Amino acid sequence: MSAIHLKDLNIFYGDTKVVHDVTLDVAEGESFALVGESGSGKSTILKAIMGLAPDWTGTIDVDGKPRSHGPDRAFSAHCQMVFQDPYGSLHPRKTIDATLAEPLLIHGKPNRDKRVLELLAEVGLDERFRFRFPHQLSGGQRQRVAIARALALEPKFLLLDEPTSALDVSIQAEILNLLKRLRKERGLTYLMVTHNLPVVAFMCDRLAVMRHGRIEEIASAEALRHGTLATEYARELYRLSVHEDVNDNLGQEQA
Amino acid sequence: MSLTTWLTDDAPASRLQASLGRAYDIFTRLLRNPLAALGMAILLVLILCAGFAPWIAPYSPVGQDLANRLLPPSAVNWMGTDELGRDIFSRVVYGARLTLVIVGLVAVISAPLGLILGAVSGYFGGWVDRIVMGVTDIFLSMPKLILALAFVAALGPGIENAIIAIAITAWPPYARLARAETLTFRNAEFVQAARLAGGSHARIIGLHILPLCSSSTIIRVTLDMAGIILTAAGLGFLGLGAQPPLPEWGAMISRGRTFILDQWWVATMPGFAIILVSLGFCFLGDGLRDVLDPKSGDKS
Numbered sequence: 036m037s038a039i040h041l042k043d044l045n046i047f048y049g050d051t052k053v054v055h056d057v058t059l060d061v062a063e064g065e066s067f068a069l070v071g072e073s074g075s076g077k078s079t080i081l082k083a084i085m086g087l088a089p090d091w092t093g094t095i096d097v098d099g100k101p102r103s104h105g106p107d108r109a110f111s112a113h114c115q116m117v118f119q120d121p122y123g124s125l126h127p128r129k130t131i132d133a134t135l136a137e138p139l140l141i142h143g144k145p146n147r148d149k150r151v152l153e154l155l156a157e158v159g160l161d162e163r164f165r166f167r168f169p170h171q172l173s174g175g176q177r178q179r180v181a182i183a184r185a186l187a188l189e190p191k192f193l194l195l196d197e198p199t200s201a202l203d204v205s206i207q208a209e210i211l212n213l214l215k216r217l218r219k220e221r222g223l224t225y226l227m228v229t230h231n232l233p234v235v236a237f238m239c240d241r242l243a244v245m246r247h248g249r250i251e252e253i254a255s256a257e258a259l260r261h262g263t264l265a266t267e268y269a270r271e272l273y274r275l276s277v278h279e280d281v282n283d284n285l286g287q288e289q290a
Numbered sequence: 291m292s293l294t295t296w297l298t299d300d301a302p303a304s305r306l307q308a309s310l311g312r313a314y315d316i317f318t319r320l321l322r323n324p325l326a327a328l329g330m331a332i333l334l335v336l337i338l339c340a341g342f343a344p345w346i347a348p349y350s351p352v353g354q355d356l357a358n359r360l361l362p363p364s365a366v367n368w369m370g371t372d373e374l375g376r377d378i379f380s381r382v383v384y385g386a387r388l389t390l391v392i393v394g395l396v397a398v399i400s401a402p403l404g405l406i407l408g409a410v411s412g413y414f415g416g417w418v419d420r421i422v423m424g425v426t427d428i429f430l431s432m433p434k435l436i437l438a439l440a441f442v443a444a445l446g447p448g449i450e451n452a453i454i455a456i457a458i459t460a461w462p463p464y465a466r467l468a469r470a471e472t473l474t475f476r477n478a479e480f481v482q483a484a485r486l487a488g489g490s491h492a493r494i495i496g497l498h499i500l501p502l503c504s505s506s507t508i509i510r511v512t513l514d515m516a517g518i519i520l521t522a523a524g525l526g527f528l529g530l531g532a533q534p535p536l537p538e539w540g541a542m543i544s545r546g547r548t549f550i551l552d553q554w555w556v557a558t559m560p561g562f563a564i565i566l567v568s569l570g571f572c573f574l575g576d577g578l579r580d581v582l583d584p585k586s587g588d589k590s
Binding site: 119 | 300301302304308485487493
């Protein structure tokens, strides 16, 4: 049985159809990537699964249960999301402690103090960060807090919306390693949106290439690593990303 | 470890220390702003006057002494006496109580009312927004004092009714402000994250959105305090606010109007008190804006 099952999914923003007939299956324990250019509808799929883009038709099954069109409490304990921008995803007037305790409070979990400390340790943040405000933290540290918040309810599924694209290159690697370790330790299933193919090669088992709201191709990470993608568009993306890497390296040498 | 280092510690060890540290930060930045410090000093004097009125005032605020009516300011009666021989200084000091009660109650009633209506309206949008903002616009389109007058006329004169009338007319600007603020972060990722955690709408509005609207509302309320005092004084002046013999500043000016050419101090002294307190609130509001407004200076 697949953990996340999408069939003929169409998503609308008002009258505009932004995702067309997407069908894909993510197996339990798998790490699956959605790649594509900006505006190709990748993040919208995550939002529809979470209930933040309620206007869709088709089927969304998570863990064998069909999803409703809005966020709901029972679902939130199974599946959580990490946002792209660590500066926008933490409440600016709440301490880290309050942010992490929030989901525990909503779901009436006991031993909140102990859990918050565990969560901080799990994402590699020192205890002294606990009562700081987000503006006293760096981008990487904030993203760790956001990941810890997503883990607070011990979900089995984690949807990651470009979790590293807002971060500095050196910090990106730390966050990716953290995500990889968490998946191994907790047997999490990842559905990850990114436009960075090296990240896919590093983190994921399979990927779906999206363009203009449609899936162009579903391939294994193996195929990506060897550059043996089937469609012309996917190969083009691959070429561009390799090129980008070269440029990045050049930029670093000059700096 | 001294208290200051404990408060400014960048790794607080408890919830209490974190919030006290934040309050301390705001307080020190307020003190560094000379106008805000002056405003706080004026308000402190007002609060002390109100709290210790029986010990500060040399005479009773209502005790009449017809033999000594309309005396000019002197060493015995610092601000002179009024037409019934009452000591104006004592009345002004006791009047601080009434003023404080009026602005305090109006703020306590109208600010939360406006905040909640505005946040609900901005958060849900759609027809809720249209209805609430329609009502707000109707209230905004009428002059505050005239509307308050109408309410007092309907409810009957008296200080409680004056407070209710002013509160009813004071909330619409706060609702507008809170709605505008709410619109800027209703789709923010931290609000979405709270929804994804299973938080109810009430929880998100109460615990996530309102705290962010509150600083701009606090600034606005402080700046409006002067207007509230003036409206209260205006109602008092028209005889619809505090009733005699209550030493309300507006009512005192009204009584002194008759003698304004020959016995100027009767109307002038409470007038000074109104100006001073209004200025104090304005200074403090300006200072608070500099400190709390995220758009000016460093964000906290």
